[in-house]
Amino acid sequence: NAGVMQNPRHLVRRRGQEARLRCSPMKGHSHVYWYRQLPEEGLKFMVYLQKENIIDESGMPKERFSAEFPKEGPSILRIQQVVRGDSAAYFCASSRNRGLETQYFGPGTRLLVL
């Protein structure tokens, strides 16, 4: 049973470009969570999605960031017009159900904005 997969593992963008980060949850998991990890800081929750629905986006910046989890295919975290402050590691986690269900993390995407 493959774990959570994220790609790309590393992404370099220039300021103003768009970044697309993909996450394929574990088989049988329909709940996806995105987190951001900045140096010297812990993981910060960004958004929680279930298939085709955004359940909780309270951690998402108001502008330039969006997320989706379509019926088919991976979940996408999209950052438009990236700025240097967006440089971070972005982690995706998935779970089978919500509530106290265990979240399994992917290896992350390291985004570097030049």
Next chain:
Amino acid sequence: TQLLEQSPQFLSIQEGENLTVYCNSSSVFSSLQWYRQEPGEGPVLLVTVVTGGEVKKLKRLTFQFGDARKDSSLHITAAQPGDTGLYLCAGAPGANSKLTFGKGITLSVRP
């Protein structure tokens, strides 16, 4: 906002030593999880504790959840270089799946 404070922030010890690290909050959590993260990788779940006073053992690692469900400790016996990594605690306030993470404890075990 529920905050989790982890201490110490950095710890460097010799192989074979014992250590205890902490995760504290002023808020109550329905469950608390400990993860270990290695450089360039995602966090890997070590344990989930849900009952106040609960103690769980994972080989040389012992996890305890405080009676009031506000704090937790991780004790490692006879640390090994393979224990080196970033240890994160995370709490879930309730049925809401949003996890709140501490900043982590960077552990280095010298051979």
